[in-house]
Amino acid sequence: MDLRDTPEEAAFRAELRTWLDTNLPEKRRGGRGGAERFGEAFGREWSRLLYEGGYAGLTWPKEYGGAGAPYSFQAIFYEEMARAQAPAHVGVIGLGMAGPTIMAHGTEEQKQAHLAKILSAEEIWCQGFSEPDAGSDLAAARTRAERRGDVYVVNGQKVWSSFAHIADFCIIVTQSDPDAPRYQNLTYLIVDMHAPGVEVRPLRQITGEAEFNEIFFNDVEVPVSNRLGDEGQGWQVAMTTLLHERGTLGFALTAALEASVDKLIGVARERVNGDQGTRERIATEWIELQALRYTNYRALGTLQRTGIPGPEGSAIKLRWSEQNQRLTKLGRELLGPEGILDDGWWHHQQLRSRGNTIEAGTSEVLRNIVAERVLGLPKSR
Amino acid sequence: MDFAFTDEQVELKRQARAWLSERYPLERDWDGVQDYRWAELAELGWLGVSVAEEDGGVGLGFVEEVILLEELGYALYPGPYLATVGFALAALGPADRAAVAAGRVKWSAEVNGLTPWLGSVDKVVDMDGSAQDARGEELPTVDPSRPVGRLERTNGTPLPGGRDIPRARTAMAAEAVGIAQRVLELGIEHATTRKQFGKPIGVYQAVSHQLANTYADVELARSLVYWAAWCVAENDEQAPVAAAAAKAFAAEAAVAACERSIQVHGGTGFTWEHPLHRFYKRALWLEGLGSRPSELRGEVADAVLGVTVQV
Incomplete structure (x- = not known):
């Protein structure tokens, strides 16, 4: 150590x-x-x-x-x-999700075609997993992929897709065999976002901005050579993507949080909100930040020894998201009467933080994952 | 950077778990006289982990002691290891350290006017950092296995090392993590085996999410404790703030873990017969001894905000 x-x-x-x-x-x-x-x-x-x-x-x-x-x-x-x-x-989606999935399940041709271009940002990627009726329940995806010769014809709708409006490629999970049992009926495809029939519509969020989008697929022809893994193995391939979403990502999350905690401390120093209760709340956030930071280091230690992120990492996103909500609210509070103003920073951060416990796995799903996969409790479904 | 235990440290943890679970099982005569097995601890080398080899110790450091303290908390070990090694050892000179390592002398230290285990140790480090004979009135505490006393001071003998508060706080935090881990495991076991409405109660998210929350707390507490342990062991300048953070977080995490586990156990968790209340009381003892979490957060605030912020 x-x-x-x-x-x-x-x-x-x-x-x-x-x-x-x-x-x-x-x-x-x-x-x-x-x-x-x-x-x-x-x-x-x-x-x-x-x-x-x-x-x-x-x-x-x-x-x-x-x-x-x-x-x-x-x-x-x-x-x-x-x-x-x-x-x-x-290229966060390419670097953190699409790339690792292609490395794990892709053909040599797919690796040569995309990996270096993901790194150089010649290709920007997005992810199409969620649908209007399939959010946390990814296996309920209904976007249809019908095999016709050398292509899959894709029809359906994806939602909450960040970067889709500037993306060149998208990784999607499709329903390829409606008659097959759950978890054996999905196929994982790489879609060219510039192909005919792909339509992107931005979604405006509670911040007023549009970070994510809906994607509509109307008879989009996707070459069979763009499939990742076997037909019907989409669920298994998607699990790789989601595992990587939670790899060293913790460091990126904690790094962003550190900037916010530093700003919070700056506000507290300037604003004479020196009552003991407020000081204690700021200390609580500083302590939680250190706890996340050193949990990252422990997960990294496991990753370096075994190649697999340690289970302790599964707590990081959960706690990070809740902390970001707490501390951005505290930031506004410290501004006093001016906390009601749109100051360009805390205003935006506080509203944006409400998405943190929903995106990349809701806190409810993450607690299920901890309960079932880490603690070994019986499955709830 | 490598924030993981070495193979030797992992082995030490495994050995401690095995040795303690055999001698201090959950099924024990909790209300009877508890054997500290002090001579055996000396023989295992646990009393001299950080004592130099020429003084009869093992010549390792505080990180290894923290590994043991976590396991002692997990087993709810009754003896004054925490007081001797966690509170007093840093103040002692070589001869006293050798006597500790050999298991000849048990120590405690005055903490905010209270001396844990006063009736069962030989010597005490007082508030001034001097050695006193352990004499004085003993009082019951929230944890019946951990009485404290009011030390009757005489002219103490000065000790060379001084009081190491970050070390003592980190030691308490390590015990707290062990306790939290144990009651989490008890909760998991109960939620897996107890059936209601035809299913193990762990399928219900109102139950399982409580345990998931404890898991997150335990892992974060553990990270702070190991960080503080490393800072103390390396004399890092962050040791005081790391130890304050670790004790505040871990003590509260342990208390909350016990409370959730009692709830998950239902009526059984509220009985004297079930050992959960023993863990709960120790967690409360650790939270309350010395500085409380809110005071510790005050210290952290002083460190990160500066003490000059207007009130």
Whole structure:
């Protein structure tokens, strides 16, 4: 057990810090997230810079354009990006979900076609899992994929798809055999978002912005060679995607939270809200942040030893989302009467945080996952 | 960075779990006299984990002691290991440390005017960091297995090490994590075997989500405790704030874990016969001894906000 960087890690951290100082303009720092993440031109340009600097796909194999670095480098990357208040790579879905799924289940052809382009942001990806009638219950997906010769003809609707309006490709789960038993009736496809019959409509959120979208598929022809895994194995392939959604992501979440806690402390220092109760609430948030941070490190330790994220990581997203809701509310409260104003930061963060306990697994589903898969309690369904 | 136990540390944890579960099973005579098995602890090397090898110790560090403390909490071990190793050891010079490692002298320390195990230890580190003979009136506490006393002070003998509060707090937090882990496991077992409406009650999310909440609490508490343990062991400048955070979080997590587990057990969890209340009382004892969670958060606030914020 040693929380200090190894000499290799320290060198990587120093080099990355210098690189960020050199390459990231001051005006691009400290963004508030939300829809501004999708400023397409800068997003692609910044992502390409990260790729050329060797910082995209740090843990991916070198043969697919990655750096083949240990997981700890990925953790350092998130920490330093947060410290520099740098915007994330625009390809988060490709990097965190589509890419790892292609690596696990894709053909060599698919790997060669997409992986390096995901890293360089030549291809932006989105994810089409949820549907109007299939949210947490992914296996109830009804978007239909009918095999006709060399293509699947796709019809249906996906929803809550971030990046869809600027994406080049989408990973979707489709219903390919309505007569097959549940969990054996789904097929996982890669869809070209520029193909005829794909229509994207932005969805406006409670923040007023549109970060996510509906996607409509009308007789979209998807080549059979775009299938990931076997026909009917879509559920199993999708589980890989969701596992990776919760891999080293914890570091990215905690890094973002750290920026908010720092801002909260800044507000508290300025605003003389020094009563003991408020001070204690701020301390509570600081402590919770450290607890998440060191839980990430423990999960990383397991990942480095076994290649699989430790079970303790399953608590991170759950607690992170609840903490972000609490502390953004506290931020507004500390502003006093001015907390009612749209200040461009806390106003947005507080509203946006209500999505945190819904997106990427609702807190209810995450508690089920902890209960059933980690604690071994009997299945609720 | 490598925030995982070494193979040797994992092995130590496994051995401690096995040794303690055999000698301190859940089915024991809880209300009878508890054997501390002190000589056996000395023989195992647990009393001298961080005592130098030339003083008859093992020459390891505080992280290993924290591993043992977590397991001692898990087993609800009755003896004054926490007081001797967690509270007093850091204040002692080489000869006293050697006597501790050999199991000859048990120690405690005055904590906010109260001395845990006063009636069963030999020596006490007082509030000034001096050694006193353990004499004084003993009082019952919320945890009947852990009485405290009011020390009758005489002219103490100065000790070289001073009081190490972060170390003591982290030691208590480690016990709390062990307790929380144990009552979580008891809750899981009950929710898996107890059937109502024809199903194990763990299928009902009103039950299972309580246990999932405890799991998240336990894992986060454990992370803080190991962080604090590392800071204390390495004399890191963050040791005071890490230990304050760890004790506040872990003690509250343990109390909440016990309360949820009692609820999940239903009426059984409320009986004297079931051991849950023993864990609950120890968790309350740990939460209350020394600084309480709200005071500790006050210290954390001082550290992160500065003490000059206007009131």
